[in-house]
Amino acid sequence: MAAMNVAQLPGTQRAAISNSLSAPIVLKSAPSSRVVPQALPGTRTTPSLSSAQASPFSARSTLRGIRQSTSSRGSWAVMEATKRALISLSDKSNLEMLVKGLAGLGFEIISTGGTATAIEKMGVAVKKVEDVTGFPEMLDGRVKTLHPAVHGGILAIRDKKEHMDAIGKHSIGPIDLVVVNLYPFRSTVTATPAPSFEVGVENIDIGGPAMIRGAAKNMAHVTVAVDPADYPAVLDALKPATPAADLAALRKKLAWKAIQHCSSYDAQVAEWLWGQVGSGPQPMMTVPLKLADTLRYGENPHQAAAFYTDDSLREATAGGVAGAKVHWGKEMSYNNYLDADAAYQCCCDYTEPTCVIVKHTNPCGIATRGDLKEAYRLAVRADPISAFGGIVAFNRPVDAELAKEIREFRSPTDNETRMFYEIVIAPSYTPEGLEVLKGKSKNLRILEAKARAPSGLSLRQVAGGWLVQDADALAPEGITFTPVSEAKPSPQLLDDLKFAWRAVKHVKSNAITIAKDGRLLGMGSGQPNRVNSVRIALEKAGAEVKGSVLASDAFFPFSWNDSVELACKAGVAAIVHPGGSLRDQDAIDCCNKYGVVLLTTGVRHFKH
Structure with a gap:
């Protein structure tokens, strides 16, 4: 998830919307005015706004709740305008600061389940979402906020008469602010011991992403926050004196961040599901x-x-x-x-x-x-x-x-x-x-840094695409070192050969390592031909090359008057390579001539 660049915020009051490593945005405020629609006396129809009355629902205005009530005479009236925030959180960091700040700004707070309970304990008034929808939670909590009373309030375009008429007809109040973060899917499915498939499925959030995406879509009128570090910026921006342009710019940036939040979450769910049902390369792969x-x-x-x-x-x-x-x-x-x-x-x-x-x-x-x-x-x-x-x-x-x-x-x-x-x-x-x-x-x-075992996937970019492969995690313990020469390795030589083989895997091809007594003496790397890498490694090893071992990340295409004979003449005692060349016998014959041990692994360790 990339960080936000807010250099384009209008005016001189600019700050950075926080990500995991940066400070939250702080927007300075300047005076502005509000217009609140008044009830029409004696009317019995659903209240609607003319274009002249639409200003309270513009991009700047803090969103209002328009409610219908039936008086003793049966007439319609518009209740006092109310700002409303919907809060539903798995990560409750900074929650008390948020809700007390919203209460101070006059917001009515709507919440769900455990979040509502937490807010109540903080001494802040909260309305449960079922009291807004008129419908209880059902299906073990799978359905809580998936209701027109919620999504209509989020998605209604405030300066569109037809939208406001529609939510007014159904007694739906607009929702100004959506503060949601998602089920802890990543930490749940990567826990030890691994959870069951059913537990993983139950941690796939449905209502949360729907609210987040709805609020992001209606960014012209709704503020959305998915990161607790952004709460100070949100509270500051919702103050009545904040310039309209600053609030609009913040909403756009937060909407972008919210969509990224959902995208990363969906990528993790897709990765997990593929691990449950798929095999081989994923047909489509997203890396968050x-x-x-x-x-x-x-x-x-x-x-x-x-x-x-x-x-x-x-x-x-x-x-x-x-x-x-x-x-x-x-x-x-x-x-x-x-x-x-x-x-x-x-x-x-x-x-x-x-x-x-x-x-x-x-x-x-x-x-x-x-x-x-x-x-x-x-x-x-x-x-x-x-x-x-x-x-x-x-x-x-x-x-x-x-x-x-x-x-x-x-x-x-x-x-x-x-x-x-x-x-x-x-x-x-x-x-x-x-x-x-x-x-x-x-x-x-x-x-x-925590020690890292070589595993997982290796990704590398090429123009217009990516190459994906399993990481080269094969260690000497998983390889058979087969002597193919007349001379056989002593235990000490075999240990050194494995040491050199482990090292050569991490050297750029064409790669040669020379080692003795558990230490690297010289290496040759990145040469277009193998014999030059051998020459460089021998030069680095110097006089200590006598009795050493040599490892090559790939087979020797030539041996006589080339890599193998050069190493043998220098005093190398043992050589290991993958084998597999049409001229493997030349390497064997050369080593036999000089009494040098030669082993093959059947494994190549190219590194480009």
Whole structure:
């Protein structure tokens, strides 16, 4: 759900309608007048308004209730004009402030069920909706507000004589304000344990969306609010002195927000229902996005950018960067989000205590150790030049000792320069550890994020469409590593091969990783041909390549005088690749010649 831009509000009194991260709008007021229609003495017909009398029902006017009553003489009269608000809420945040504010503005409050009970307890007068409709709730509460006395009052066009005649004939009073939010469908169906299908169905709201959409449709005359954070703006705008243009502009913005609210809700219901009855790709897919942050710029300063969170059900408990808490540092940038996500996804893929350092979405350092301080030092040493200015991720809590190591560690390039980082991200921090890290730099972004298992869907945009696939969640534990060479791997080599294989999944193709003793020595990424990625990885590994292992994200198209022989001659002890090439036998023969272990997985890990 995108946030509202109210830069177009008329006049100089502008403010931002609140979304989940911004402050509510505050509209200043200026004097205006009201006209209230008077009863016509001695008449016995339904009162109607001439065009000259229509002003109380214009876009500016606070909406009036026109009621018919029969006197002892049987004559019709128009009761005192009354402003009316209909309130029906699942989320009752800020309710007391709202209803007391409305009471102070002279509103009659109509409400349903639990909301009405809550309002009564606050000491504010409330009329139950069944007293308005003359019809009780029925069907276990499925039918409460689905009635002409409600929807006629919401949808009537105030300056259209035929509409006002129609609701007057049926004793329906106009409704000025609709404050509704919907059943907590998302939290209900994603709860643990999972609810039954029947419980999910009962949490599909019908009356709420109908009222919201009706009020939004009649935005020229009705104010609608779906977000408790907007209540102060609404109360301010409904004051008699608010300029007509400001109220009209606010209503339009709130109507847009209300429709977005319903759209997001419907997308979640559709996603859940497809999970119950469908299989394979959805014939139509809606992804509800909610603005989390407006960024300074995109990948480059000339590109505007924003960050949205995914409100779909599959992301409700997924964890990761989108739900991270920023404890410290500068505001996040577009590139920060990309790099932090790459680092944390890679780090969370490891089950043992691990440190990952990423630069431009590629891991340049990875190490697994029982002591995270040692893991951090080894991750930096893999490529200290690239690590400088990178993102550091841990899959275990950061305590004071680890934080001191991060703060004080000198670059291995000169043993003098303190390492600089854009971001540190971890599942949690001790209070002492957090304070130590804050002392490293006022700009260091310190993120705390729930660990995220690789799962769900991966979406990627192309011009005019989207590519959707299952996330690459296949870990070494779910893969068979098959020796195809004469030499067989020792337990230590096999562990290193699995470590390197886990790493290569997170490197841009063509991807090569070289590792030894649970740490990355070098990687080659993003090259149009595989042999160049091998050369880069070997160069990074340097003299430590002797006895190391090499992983390739895809098969080797050529081996002799190419990737495989180059690695064998450099001193690599074992190689793992998916296999499947027409020239697989060349790779086997080459490894046998040099006494190198060769394993296949039958699984490819392209990353584009």
